[in-house]
Amino acid sequence: MEIYLPIADLPVNVFLVFAMGLAVGFISGMFGIGGGFLMTPLLIFLGISPAVAVATVSTHIAASSFSGAIAYWRRRALDLALALMLLAGGIVGTGSGVWLFTALRGLGQLDITIGLSYVLLLGSVGAMMVTEGVGAILRARQGKPVELRRPGSHTWVHGLPLKVRFKQSKIYVSAIPVCAIGFIMGFIGAIMGIGGGFLLVPMLIYFLRVPTNVVIGTSMVLTLVTMASATILHAATNHLVDAVLALILMVGGVTGAQFGARAGQKMRGERLRLLLGILVLAVGLRFAYDLIVAPDDLYTIRAIGESR
Amino acid sequence: MSGTSMRRNLFACALLAPLSASWALPASAERLVSSLSSHIVQITSNFTGVELVLFGTVENDQATVPRKGPYDIVATVIGPRQSLVTRRKERMFGIWVNAESRSFVEVPSYLAVLATRPFEAIADAETLRRQQIGIADTSLPQQIGPDVADVVPNDAFRQAFVRLKRNRSLYDEIPNGVTFLTPTLYRASIFVPAEAPIGNYEVDVKLFADGAAIARTTSAFEIVTVGFERFIAGAAVDHGLLYGLATAMMAVMTGWFASIIFRRD
Numbered sequence: 001m002e003i004y005l006p007i008a009d010l011p012v013n014v015f016l017v018f019a020m021g022l023a024v025g026f027i028s029g030m031f032g033i034g035g036g037f038l039m040t041p042l043l044i045f046l047g048i049s050p051a052v053a054v055a056t057v058s059t060h061i062a063a064s065s066f067s068g069a070i071a072y073w074r075r076r077a078l079d080l081a082l083a084l085m086l087l088a089g090g091i092v093g094t095g096s097g098v099w100l101f102t103a104l105r106g107l108g109q110l111d112i113t114i115g116l117s118y119v120l121l122l123g124s125v126g127a128m129m130v131t132e133g134v135g136a137i138l139r140a141r142q143g144k145p146v147e148l149r150r151p152g153s154h155t156w157v158h159g160l161p162l163k164v165r166f167k168q169s170k171i172y173v174s175a176i177p178v179c180a181i182g183f184i185m186g187f188i189g190a191i192m193g194i195g196g197g198f199l200l201v202p203m204l205i206y207f208l209r210v211p212t213n214v215v216i217g218t219s220m221v222l223t224l225v226t227m228a229s230a231t232i233l234h235a236a237t238n239h240l241v242d243a244v245l246a247l248i249l250m251v252g253g254v255t256g257a258q259f260g261a262r263a264g265q266k267m268r269g270e271r272l273r274l275l276l277g278i279l280v281l282a283v284g285l286r287f288a289y290d291l292i293v294a295p296d297d298l299y300t301i302r303a304i305g306e307s308r
Numbered sequence: 309m310s311g312t313s314m315r316r317n318l319f320a321c322a323l324l325a326p327l328s329a330s331w332a333l334p335a336s337a338e339r340l341v342s343s344l345s346s347h348i349v350q351i352t353s354n355f356t357g358v359e360l361v362l363f364g365t366v367e368n369d370q371a372t373v374p375r376k377g378p379y380d381i382v383a384t385v386i387g388p389r390q391s392l393v394t395r396r397k398e399r400m401f402g403i404w405v406n407a408e409s410r411s412f413v414e415v416p417s418y419l420a421v422l423a424t425r426p427f428e429a430i431a432d433a434e435t436l437r438r439q440q441i442g443i444a445d446t447s448l449p450q451q452i453g454p455d456v457a458d459v460v461p462n463d464a465f466r467q468a469f470v471r472l473k474r475n476r477s478l479y480d481e482i483p484n485g486v487t488f489l490t491p492t493l494y495r496a497s498i499f500v501p502a503e504a505p506i507g508n509y510e511v512d513v514k515l516f517a518d519g520a521a522i523a524r525t526t527s528a529f530e531i532v533t534v535g536f537e538r539f540i541a542g543a544a545v546d547h548g549l550l551y552g553l554a555t556a557m558m559a560v561m562t563g564w565f566a567s568i569i570f571r572r573d
């Protein structure tokens with residue numbers, strides 16, 4: 001069944017888009033991430049312009065992270081105080097990201113920026129995750145104890161001033177890295193159409209030593225608010241959010257996430273991380289391929305002064 | 309088209325004739341009449357393009373001297389004007405980035421040229437150019453520095469522009485797109501793809517005989533979005549902030565419903 005998307009301005013098959021939502025939702029539920037880094041590229045490969053894809057996926061992630069955040073909230077597995085401080089940086093980051101997005105679109109360099117960001121970010125993070133995942137599995141095979149992270153150990157981050165105590169997470173850290181992490185996530189989220197759970201969770205663990213039991217719930221609160229504000233800002237400035245597309249995606253996404261979460265519980269942690277790493281790396285390489293290989297057509301056309 | 313509806317159409321033509329016929333050359337004895345199967349195309353949720361039928365007759369005066377050659381019809385459909393930028397990718401530091409660009413100013417968003425025969429068989433190059441028959445002879449002005457001017461048809465950017473438009477079925481030339489059902493009754497199918505923008509589309513029909521344009525008439529149709537799509541597309545542009553807030557609310561509600569439906573504890 002074909003449906004006409006009012007903002008993306010092209011007809012798509014409802015079941016195909018719904019299936020994409022289900023599949024990405026399944027993966028996101030399995031790994032506890034938003035899945036934007038998969039959904040945005042999929043929409044681009046479907047023929048939707050990168051600008052509309054990025055703006056619309058932010059709506060989809062807002063929905064999936066909200067249902068996730070509620071589940072963690074019920075179990076009290078999130079640090080609201082930490083989330084609020086992350087948000088202080090996150091909102092500013094989202095605003096700056098949308099501003100840069102608009103500026104780059106005017107210059108005709110938005111698509112290449114999205115492509116390059118995916119290559120650099122997903123390539124490096126994916127490579128790191130794969131190396132770490134393979135290492136962990138090899139160590140487990142050889143019977144060596146899994147390297148434990150010591151929550152008490154201090155890094156240069158802990159030497160920064162303006163320290164704040166977060167009771168739920170039982171951490172005492174400077175407000176500067178907290179706001180900075182929020183800013184970075186909001187900024188890249190607005191430009192790349194990703195919630196950034198796969199980045200934010202490791203950042204919170206490595207830099208701030210946030211305990212693992214509250215880290216996913218907390219990251220989901222940040223993702224929810226940055227993505228909801230990205231939706232509003234993208235809609236207000238660039239008129240690029242396709243509500244019809246977003247609705248189909250999010251209904252598929254939240255449904256798939258439920259099944260993914262059950263599948264994920266049956267898998268071992270390090271194997272799950274390795275799989276996610278491979279997935280992230282693959283998406284990064286796919287974008288690299290598009291940038292390096294000569295395009296079929298060197299020319300592109302775009303309407304000026306229109307919503308698309 | 310069944311016989312009955314054909315007769316009805318012909319009847320409609322006869323009624324419309326005094327309204328839509330226009331005299332290109334007063335000296336000519338032929339009059340051209342045309343109409344479209346529909347004057348309003350509504351974009352609904354399952355819109356995948358539309359095919360319109362252009363039909364009409366060549367009306368002869370009682371005193372018309374029979375022409376040597378056959379009649380030829382050229383129909384040009386022009387969509388709402390829009391400005392576009394064409395960009396060319398170049399390799400820089402190993403990756404392909406947008407480098408040079410050209411702006412096309414107020415060019416047709418949609419352009420279809422349908423004829424009874426290949427254009428060059430209808431009239432000589434000079435006549436075709438003067439009458440702007442075919443994509444190559446249609447003015448596609450570019451912004452060149454402070455000036456706006458059309459360029460030669462083999463300009464690389466112009467060719468790329470036309471090629472990209474043709475790939476998306478937005479520009480098309482169909483040399484055998486118009487057929488004469490009788491020596492004076494003609495019919496053509498105009499295809500408008502789903503991607504075509506909303507707005508007013510002009511249909512310019514020219515009658516050629518013996519290599520010269522002898523009559524002309526125009527018709528028009530409008531593509532409009534209706535119902536839900538119109539509401540969404542309109543709201544997104546006119547009330548961006550409210551639209552964004554509503555979309556974000558929709559996301560939150562969906563997430564909330566999901567957490568209720570799939571609640572396990």
